[in-house]
Amino acid sequence: MGGLMRRGLLVLAFLLPLAAQAQVLCALGPGVSAYDVSKDEHLSRDTLELAHRVNAALAARCRPNCPEIAIFRNTTAANLMLLDASGQAKVVYSPKFFTTVYNAWGDGAIIALLAHVMGHAINANAPAAWMKSLPAEELRADAWAGCALGGNAVGGRDLGEALTALKKYPPQAPPQASWGQRLPALRLGYTQCGGDGGKFDWAGNPGRR
């Protein structure tokens, strides 16, 4: 835990004031208004492990300005959300949603979705020069998702599954980016963070894999 804190990206604090005003910055599912902050719970151990893997890939690239992000499990979450709770970045996930995603597409899919929402918080604190060409905030969040996949050497079929999950659960807020815009942003992040572009192209083309 100490090492995680020193790397600076995640802070797994469970003591946010319950009444904190929260603004939803990204949601990967409908029903944002049903979110009930009083139902926030400790994240699961499996999710913690996957959050560590996201952290390992992203923290090196946002230091020294990485945001601190709190993560909670919440049965009322709109799949997966990033909120700004009085200045504190906060991720909440629906356990049912994560179970569905994990069972269908595995670890890499959870890593990618988590990294997308965490990417918004990084964009706010530590905008990355290498993604300046991307025209929209949502595409920059996707570039961080690609970075987490590349940094964790997610390839082959696992990478294809992660991309399928990203496509299946797009950010809900308009203006929505098309998959044709999102895929190059994901590829940019993947290659920027150590992934092989050829592997990405193979996995990103369902017709070929």
Ligand SMILES: [Zn+2]
């Ligand atoms: Zn987003």
